[in-house]
Amino acid sequence: xxLETTAAPTATAPPVTTRTAARQRAAQKRKFTxxxxxxxxxxxxxxxxxxxxxxxxxxxxxxSQPSRIWAQIWQWVTHGTAxxxxxxxxxxxxxxxLTGWVIGVVGGVLLGIALGRIRFLADVxxxxxxxxxxxxxxxxxxxxxxxxxxxxxxxxxxAVVLVFFPVFFNAFQGAREVDxxxxxxxxxxxxxxxxLTLQVVIPAATTxxxxxxxxxxxxxxxxxxxxxxxxxTKGLGLLVAxxxxxxxxxxxxxxxTILAVVALxxxxxxxxxxxxxxxxxxxxxxxxx
Amino acid sequence: MNGLTTTAPAIELTGATKRFRTPSGSLHTAVRxxxxxxxxxxxxxVVGPTGCGKSTALTLVSGLEEPTEGEVRVHGEQVxxxxxxxxxxxxxxxxxxxxTVLSNVMAGPRFRGxxxxxxxxxxxxxxxRVGLAAFEDRYPHQLxxxxxxxxxxxxxxxxxxxxxLMDEPFSALDVQxxxxxxxxxxxxxxxxxxxxxxxxxxxxxxxxxxDRVVVMTAGxxxxxxxxxxxLPRPRTVEAVRLEPRFVELYREIWAxxxxxVRITRERGAGNAA
Numbered sequence: 197x198x199l200e201t202t203a204a205p206t207a208t209a210p211p212v213t214t215r216t217a218a219r220q221r222a223a224q225k226r227k228f229t230x231x232x233x234x235x236x237x238x239x240x241x242x243x244x245x246x247x248x249x250x251x252x253x254x255x256x257x258x259x260s261q262p263s264r265i266w267a268q269i270w271q272w273v274t275h276g277t278a279x280x281x282x283x284x285x286x287x288x289x290x291x292x293x294l295t296g297w298v299i300g301v302v303g304g305v306l307l308g309i310a311l312g313r314i315r316f317l318a319d320v321x322x323x324x325x326x327x328x329x330x331x332x333x334x335x336x337x338x339x340x341x342x343x344x345x346x347x348x349x350x351x352x353x354x355a356v357v358l359v360f361f362p363v364f365f366n367a368f369q370g371a372r373e374v375d376x377x378x379x380x381x382x383x384x385x386x387x388x389x390x391x392l393t394l395q396v397v398i399p400a401a402t403t404x405x406x407x408x409x410x411x412x413x414x415x416x417x418x419x420x421x422x423x424x425x426x427x428x429t430k431g432l433g434l435l436v437a438x439x440x441x442x443x444x445x446x447x448x449x450x451x452x453t454i455l456a457v458v459a460l461x462x463x464x465x466x467x468x469x470x471x472x473x474x475x476x477x478x479x480x481x482x483x484x485x
Numbered sequence: 486m487n488g489l490t491t492t493a494p495a496i497e498l499t500g501a502t503k504r505f506r507t508p509s510g511s512l513h514t515a516v517r518x519x520x521x522x523x524x525x526x527x528x529x530x531v532v533g534p535t536g537c538g539k540s541t542a543l544t545l546v547s548g549l550e551e552p553t554e555g556e557v558r559v560h561g562e563q564v565x566x567x568x569x570x571x572x573x574x575x576x577x578x579x580x581x582x583x584x585t586v587l588s589n590v591m592a593g594p595r596f597r598g599x600x601x602x603x604x605x606x607x608x609x610x611x612x613x614r615v616g617l618a619a620f621e622d623r624y625p626h627q628l629x630x631x632x633x634x635x636x637x638x639x640x641x642x643x644x645x646x647x648x649x650l651m652d653e654p655f656s657a658l659d660v661q662x663x664x665x666x667x668x669x670x671x672x673x674x675x676x677x678x679x680x681x682x683x684x685x686x687x688x689x690x691x692x693x694x695x696d697r698v699v700v701m702t703a704g705x706x707x708x709x710x711x712x713x714x715x716l717p718r719p720r721t722v723e724a725v726r727l728e729p730r731f732v733e734l735y736r737e738i739w740a741x742x743x744x745x746v747r748i749t750r751e752r753g754a755g756n757a758a
Contacts, residue, residue: 380549381579383567385644386596395592399583476583478626 260445268450278438279430286458288430289420292348296355297416304360304412305405308367312401313393318368325364333357334422341427351428355419359412366408370401403477406470413466417459432458493561495648495680496523496546500555503541515541517705519555525647528674528681530691532742533701534749539684540576542706543650546682547571559648569597572646572679574654580625580636587612587621589636593644611639614673631662635669642673649674649681656685667694667722675719688742692734693722700741703748710741 242262248254249261256264272282279285311318311325337354344350374397382396424433432451439447501519504512515538523529533539544550545557548567557564559571580589590608595601612618615635625633634654641649655663667690674681685691691698698712714734716725725731 375579377575377577377579378581381573381575381640382581382592382596383549384547384571384573385593385640386567386569387592388596391596396581399581402583476585476624476626 257443258445260449264446265449265453268444268446269453272450277435279434282454285430285432285435286454288348289417289424289432289455290458290462292351292420292423292431293355293413293416295348296352296419297359297413299352300356300359300416301363301409301412303356304363304408305367308364308369308405309371309393309398309401312368312371313397325361329361329365333361334418337419337423337426340423346427346429351420351423351431351433354423355416358415358419362408362412362415363405366404367401370404371397373404374400402473406473409470410463410466413462414459417455421455492525494522494558495525495527495560496521496682497558497561498522498542498545498555499558501542501545501552501557502554503538503545503550504553514705516545516552517707519707521699521708523680523682525680526678528683528694528696529699530683530685530695530697531699531701532685532688532691532738533706534703534742534746535686537701537704537745537749538706539701540652543573543652543682543684546648547573547650549573568648569644570647572641572644572649574637574641574649574651576653576656578625578633578637580633580640582625584624585621586617586623586625586628586636589625590639590643593640597644607643608639611643614642615639615669631658631666634658634666638666638670638673642677645677647679649677649679651681651683653685654683655690656687663690664722670694671718671720671722688735688738689726690722692716692731692738693720693725698734698738700738701745703745703752709745712738712741 245259246262249256249259276282277285311321334354336357337350340350340353344353378396378400379392382392387396420431421433421436424431425437428434432455435451436448439445439451498519498521501516502514503516504514507513519542521529521542531539531542541550545552546559546564548564548571559568581592584592587605587608590612591601591604594604594607599607609618609621612621615638617632617635617639620628620632625636628636634657637654655666658666671694683691683694688698692714695714698714700709700712701707702709712734716728716730716734
């Protein structure tokens with residue numbers, strides 16, 4: 197047994213030889229090339245768009261152009277939109293998406309774990325959940341508008357139904373596919389059913405659940421936006437609808453751009469949280485890029 | 486079967502049979518008419534061809550599975566569900582990957598309602614005994630296979646099991662680590678007075694560790710022959726292997742086991758054809 201204990205990992209930095217240095221430089225250079233190429237693609241795309249619109253190769257009224265979109269965003273930022281300040285619109289949409297997301301995730305995880313652990317419930321509710329899942333849920337948005345009115349509640353509801361199902365199915369699968377050895381080991385060590393669920397099944401299923409959290413936040417945003425688009429008093433979706441109503445193509449694109457930025461930021465936050473939570477996992481080799 | 490059964494035997498299987506329904510719907514008999522008695526404090530090794538149902542016999546004793554027919558008794562009492570006196574070391578990794586080494590070893594006592602401070606103390610004690618005191622903050626994926634196995638041993642021993650069931654625990658390890666682990670197991674076991682059933686397909690390991698070696702038939706498993714290993718204790722695996730008596734026993738037992746291995750192999754060839 198001392199054989200392995202003496203081999204305690206003492207991380208010594210490798211000596212920096214000319215070869216390692218050269219390799220580091222090459223890796224650095226490659227990184228810059230990739231970033232440069234990415235920026236190049238964006239500039240080329242926007243430039244071509246702008247050029248085509250200015251030379252009227254495409255109709256700027258229908259297709260708009262980057263400079264107009266930028267002007268629109270700038271105008272919203274400085275002067276506010278017809279519905280109020282831009283921050284308020286973003287805030288409304290985020291509030292609806294987040295509320296819907298949290299409710300959908302909590303519901304999906306609880307029900308998924310419960311059905312995954314309790315065979316009877318799974319057998320009884322399984323077919324109904326399949327039927328509900330088969331409905332294209334976005335068509336429920338108008339019904340929610342009738343039920344809950346123009347306020348945030350109807351948007352939260354459409355976000356919830358979009359978020360619930362992917363989270364539910366992943367939690368269900370995660371609870372079902374826990375390593376049988378882990379379960380057996382926990383039972384032998386003395387875990388009762390409650391501890392088994394809380395301390396073995398749920399931690400083991402978190403990987404599955406987190407995969408669905410990423411996708412489902414996107415769904416929550418879609419739910420909120422579509423809800424607002426159909427009928428609302430505030431929000432980014434309403435901005436799109438209003439811009440479309442006045443044939444303001446630049447307004448539609450501008451709202452889309454803002455949405456994309458918001459979605460990317462929240463996604464980044466989620467990834468950050470995930471990294472904190474999964475310290476016990478071996479570092480993903482594909483992560484080093 | 487042995488002369489030690491004046492008090493209630495630690496483990497007693499009588500006519501135990503276990504059938505499973507396979508996914509295709511047919512019945513598969515894993516264990517048939519198994520009779521086996523293990524005395525308190527005895528170390529029994531069970532050898533048999535691969536896939537013969539040795540592991541199933543262990544799950545019956547542990548209470549993870551119920552026998553289809555027959556009886557399983559532990560300390561004279563019929564097994565119903567998991568028995569708190571039983572420890573089980575699995576073939577595959579079964580430590581919890583999201584818990585640190587210390588937390589893994591604390592799991593058993595905590596599941597059984599021991600207060601945190603006491604559980605931590607007992608866990609640290611066992612971690613020291615398996616030589617992992619310096620690694621208590623690591624996660625399992627940061628350890629080698631041998632170290633993870635020692636975590637599993639500590640995790641099992643910390644519960645003070647009276648019955649220790651081991652299902653090919655060291656089969657995934659390389660040869661040198663395996664010898665070290667076997668010695669360590671003998672050390673740990675020596676102080677406890679618990680009964681061990683050690684399933685393996687490695688005859689060397691079986692003879693070096695056990696008081697008795699039970700040879701199983703090709704599946705469905707039942708006892709074919711029992712051999713008493715009269716080698717003196719304390720033993721070290723590397724040394725005991727060189728004794729003439731060891732070689733003699735090896736030859737005797739292999740004569741019995743080899744036949745079953747051949748049968749299994751021929752069956753496998755028949756299935757493949």
